[in-house]
Amino acid sequence: MASNLVRRVLTSIADRGRTFLGGASHAPIDQLCRDLVSERGEASGTAIAREITDRYGQLNAAQRLRFFEGLLDAAWLADPAAVLALAQKYHATRGPAELSKLFSAVEPRRQELFRRINISPRGTETIVQMRQDLLALLPQHPKLEPINADLIHLLGSWFNRGFLELRRIDWRTPALILEKLIAHEAVHEIRGWPDLRRRLASDRRCFAFFHPALPDEPLIFVEVALTQGIATSVQPLIDAEAETGDNSHADTAIFYSINNCLEGLRNISFGAFLIKQVVHELEAEGLKLKNFVTLSPIPRFRDWLAHSEAAPVLTELLRLKGPALAKALGAMTLTDPRRIALRRACAKCLTTRNGNGRANDPVAAFHLNNGASVEHINWLGDTSEKGVQQSFGLMVNYAYRPARIERNHEQFVKHGRVAVSGEVEKLLEEPKAAKADGKKN
Amino acid sequence: MASNLVRRVLTSIADRGRTFLGGASHAPIDQLCRDLVSERGEASGTAIAREITDRYGQLNAAQRLRFFEGLLDAAWLADPAAVLALAQKYHATRGPAELSKLFSAVEPRRQELFRRINISPRGTETIVQMRQDLLALLPQHPKLEPINADLIHLLGSWFNRGFLELRRIDWRTPALILEKLIAHEAVHEIRGWPDLRRRLASDRRCFAFFHPALPDEPLIFVEVALTQGIATSVQPLIDAEAETGDNSHADTAIFYSINNCLEGLRNISFGAFLIKQVVHELEAEGLKLKNFVTLSPIPRFRDWLAHSEAAPVLTELLRLKGPALAKALGAMTLTDPRRIALRRACAKCLTTRNGNGRANDPVAAFHLNNGASVEHINWLGDTSEKGVQQSFGLMVNYAYRPARIERNHEQFVKHGRVAVSGEVEKLLEEPKAAKADGKKN
Amino acid sequence: MASNLVRRVLTSIADRGRTFLGGASHAPIDQLCRDLVSERGEASGTAIAREITDRYGQLNAAQRLRFFEGLLDAAWLADPAAVLALAQKYHATRGPAELSKLFSAVEPRRQELFRRINISPRGTETIVQMRQDLLALLPQHPKLEPINADLIHLLGSWFNRGFLELRRIDWRTPALILEKLIAHEAVHEIRGWPDLRRRLASDRRCFAFFHPALPDEPLIFVEVALTQGIATSVQPLIDAEAETGDNSHADTAIFYSINNCLEGLRNISFGAFLIKQVVHELEAEGLKLKNFVTLSPIPRFRDWLAHSEAAPVLTELLRLKGPALAKALGAMTLTDPRRIALRRACAKCLTTRNGNGRANDPVAAFHLNNGASVEHINWLGDTSEKGVQQSFGLMVNYAYRPARIERNHEQFVKHGRVAVSGEVEKLLEEPKAAKADGKKN
């Protein structure tokens, strides 16, 4: 009974609180924001902050735009003259005390506003929502970027990994949270509750990070399959009818899907922490796991190939789409030169950088930056329409080897070098010898 | 069994984690700090951060001083030339985008260091400890103040009231937490477990704020007695042998002690939020409470009196101390001119400000700033040695009246005006008429 | 993380436990049962009990029959000579001490067997399962009834209401439990998760009893709708697309479905306790509810009518089935004599007893025995195929009025008198005057 009764009581407390602190104000939201950072805010902060979060929730898109535009006003910035004087002083002295004073003077007053809004019972939730709304406005209203910068600064500090809680998600998890997995799984769609149930069976693992201020909101979650040998194709892993495996034979953990849930936390990254922490959890579980690898899509492979000097054998293939393409791929034998060329091209795509010095594929960028290596390139790894369309059905295993993570990361970040397995190295090095897939494919 | 097993498992995970991420490093702590904010830190952040928190815990006082001095190095500051250029640009444009860039450039790199240390399992705990250690060093080493400013900025943001959890403390609370109340009660000492037990009986309430990252550490707690009528003397409230009252007759909640627990969070204030939130909790409990008042000491009253133009009748009294003073006070009748003069002086002490515009007494400053009013000045309110010594045994009731809090606060902050009850007003206004205490005293 | 880690650890403990206590035995299950009540059982009870529960789970139907037949052996009974002697002594003395000795001698040794099986980690679960299996065998093997009597005696004592925990079920409940509601809802089928989600929305309530030894098994659950006015038709209540109501206008709690989940606990009744406890919970919630009524099927009405002297106007109707019947019912106006006759017959069915002195309808028996009254008889209350077939679409509201429950129950139990509303009384008393339905229908 506990939690339900508590909820009722808490709601009642919140309602009383409102009355207690003077009732709903009728001031406009921008006035409330100014009040909140004034002396009034010191005495009645909770009530005003609650009023702001309630009010914000009722704004329509146009009102939200106006609200954000208001936050660009000089009143929310810093005193230019004072700032300049302190900057000159710091420049002259290079002293820590001078920097400290300058830092304090430079902080936009908006930051204090957001911190005070956070004291509302729904404060953190509202601020994350504000960021989501802001991101939607930014493309049309780039001038709002400074507000985005403030929110990134604040949310990055508040959602520090040290404050996150890792929870295992399974069939005992409240439905309230499970339905959010269904909603946010964007890599391999979860088609309803029976599908979800299979993904939480005893040969699967699912973990998510939560923040104490948003206890019902998974921030990011990862889905793992325990398998014997390294899975090279995703369809068996997400088949709702697949038989449940016996973990006593499992030697491999396949990370086959990782998803962020809150758009308002975009670019505030927890993924690397999550994967590494889950490796720990799985090790602590006492299974006999030797391999921790992903089974990942290469969403930009086709795009990249279309703009590269693709091998001539691939020219025709690049024109195919949908079922025709799927059929062509399905018919290729191990020695089909197009198959060989595609795998080689994929290896190249994953291990080189584009003109801006960035990885050609965002998923590759994420795992390589985390210190993973490119282990296998899997033919017909994802035969779904999306998989065929994006990457000719290819999937890649990135391997997380604890002892090599740091070195891999440094090599990748400093020198752009990508760690690869022998198999992938062969694909890259010996264009003529690589006549066929390895046995694994 | 759950929590114990979990603890064992978690410890084991932490131990594995260490191994997993490369084992203990032998680099000095300042090198580890530099690593943590480098690329290495991105790949192995958790392991390095853990190493830093372990290592910090083993530093002696001299090493800690050296550690903090190292954080004043230019490497932990910001680029003066870049900062100046951006400040000039902001000064010229006054634009939010320019401020945003400047703000980003100005932040001392130490802030990022502390944020990364926080990802260690004991990160938050260590950072709070660092602040405590730093505060101990500051008087002798004022140059460390910029580090203190950084920590205040970070901790103020992280310990935002929106992240705090209010918990009731009672006899069901783990002993681990209860012993911290005993340790940190500084107003009216708790003399062991039977004493504590009485303070948590059914006619008492105790609440504390906790932060999710420090789940076993009360940050601040308040002790409340439920009484019939407003208590004017603290001794009956803290008497371990006192009979337990019947709450069905209670009409008043007396806040008789409020204490901060973590020195490392000094000046990061939760007190105002705590009192107001506890008023809500008590209202929600369904008791028939009409008054929410404190019973507070006036720790600086004697000091203030000694430096004021005290009434001539008090001259001799000011020379007395200890038992002699207690005896003299105890013997004064209602009409004793010294008694009248002391209460009047106290009312003046509480309602005026010193040369710097600050309240004469820090407890008064806290409650008046929160929007409370001065309700009663109680003769022989605290007959303990400390009470007699600090304030001639006087205690004061500050009243929290929801409807007046905001106005009281504004009057106090903007105009220095203190809200008082009719009784206190009389003490202040009619020096000749005030011949005797009110009935209540 | 907690619960998951704990589960792993506990499984590991259980596995060790097995080893620790001597490993799996190869003795047949009946030998293990004899061992368990012997001296061996005193030393190694947990291990043997665990072995029995494991082994029982693997028996097929034929083996289970043999297992139960074995429990009829003289060895599991009591010493006839000793029993007779003690019975004679009790008959002669009529003394409590003599009865006490006799009671102790008479208890079948099977009871001790079941009590010892219960110390296995899955003991309670297995014993409930045994009862379920036994119930399936009983119709063909009535000689097993004495074992059933033993299990009823034990389970009735163990599942005493004092040991049950009432929990609210809502969308925060673990999916593991929610899927059991879907499986066991037998009155108004739950057609998957979206359907369930609607039944747990904010204008609905669901409560279940749990036993601490079976923490994931709801024993019985009730579904409640909060409505304005007394609902007379069930279809709007179970419509997954229905809009969520506003509880501030609700004055009525409709108990529209109550289901037992564990066949092994058949006839060990919690339903009366559940309804009354849920009335308390709803009252404690602070809503403004005035009516606590069911909306119930009358599953035996058609059967009863077919065997009664039905009004001649109904003769033809009794021959109709399925869509034809539904169509005929749907077309009847308020004054249709068949409609009047059906409602009157229903009132009679609910308020009279059959030749054996039992209520004509089991649902009626349950609520009337609980002290409820017959409030309304609703035309087209359940237009589902089942509703039309069983009771010509009629449904009944039974009302729970706290102040009348005890008297209603006594009247019903002692004198067979059924409490009815004025409306129903009219239906019963004035066959000619009752020309039309009340306004409510």
Added chain:
Amino acid sequence: MASNLVRRVLTSIADRGRTFLGGASHAPIDQLCRDLVSERGEASGTAIAREITDRYGQLNAAQRLRFFEGLLDAAWLADPAAVLALAQKYHATRGPAELSKLFSAVEPRRQELFRRINISPRGTETIVQMRQDLLALLPQHPKLEPINADLIHLLGSWFNRGFLELRRIDWRTPALILEKLIAHEAVHEIRGWPDLRRRLASDRRCFAFFHPALPDEPLIFVEVALTQGIATSVQPLIDAEAETGDNSHADTAIFYSINNCLEGLRNISFGAFLIKQVVHELEAEGLKLKNFVTLSPIPRFRDWLAHSEAAPVLTELLRLKGPALAKALGAMTLTDPRRIALRRACAKCLTTRNGNGRANDPVAAFHLNNGASVEHINWLGDTSEKGVQQSFGLMVNYAYRPARIERNHEQFVKHGRVAVSGEVEKLLEEPKAAKADGKKN
């Protein structure tokens, strides 16, 4: 906040419940008991049961005696004629169905009364209290024994080990529970909270069984010290000032105190289960423990010796008491013939039975019946006043060796044979050779 709010709400529910079900009755408690098992009880059982538990709590000793005497009335027994007829039938047929009917007829109606009282919110608690009160009355009122037999039967079934929960007790445990350890530790007194804190330090373990219906009441608890080598003296283990040991060196778990807490559950034994379960828990913890032994008093040794044919060298010693005895014992060297004779006598005391076939010492009876062996007899094992007085300071280590428990138990129960170590065997077999203590002592 949760638990506190919930408690408030639950109390409020209970209060409403009372009103709801008709308010406090003024009938005498024996009338209420009769009502509870009547039809009234079926309708209003919870309210009547609550009334009975409230009322019982207010009875004084004389009223309690009258209450129990009332339960001996014929009305609470069984129908002698019916019972006799059914017993004759069972005797004639020896059929399980006939026994089943007889069993049902024989059960004293008191059992149903107690089962119905149990549905009160404080039911289980009250019934345990009734047993405690009854035990206090029994010596003077042996006629009440049949009620005791009923309560033993019921409580034995309800407190079945399968329903108990093992919880670790440590410094995180609520003070409410910890204070009960202080109150119930009867072997080695806990002298206040600092003493308790030491016993719950990291090199100690404490576990207790709880029943779900009495969640704040430890039923039985065991205190364990983790040591390097087998401790031979208890004083270092209970020294509040002793340094905390390093568990990485521990190879032995010493069970040095085991206590029952609820007098009302006397003779409903959980001790054997507790020790074995705690052995599992400690094994699961991952420490490197090889030995699981007790360090136990021999409370009846002196009594036994006084009534045995003690060796002549002990004659004088048997006359000493208190400090004189302690001094004499402390002065005995390894070769002192009295020291040798005492240890030998102790070995004999522990391994023989008295005239009634029972163990000479109750603690020995408990452990030997559990399957433990007599491992060491320790000189100056307990130098407290009680230890010296009861057993000349001797203590004994009983060893729990998983692989031998079953055989030891059977040998002890069937043949009275006690398993002993080589050391103890030597003491027993070779009276002349045993010139000195083993090295261990």
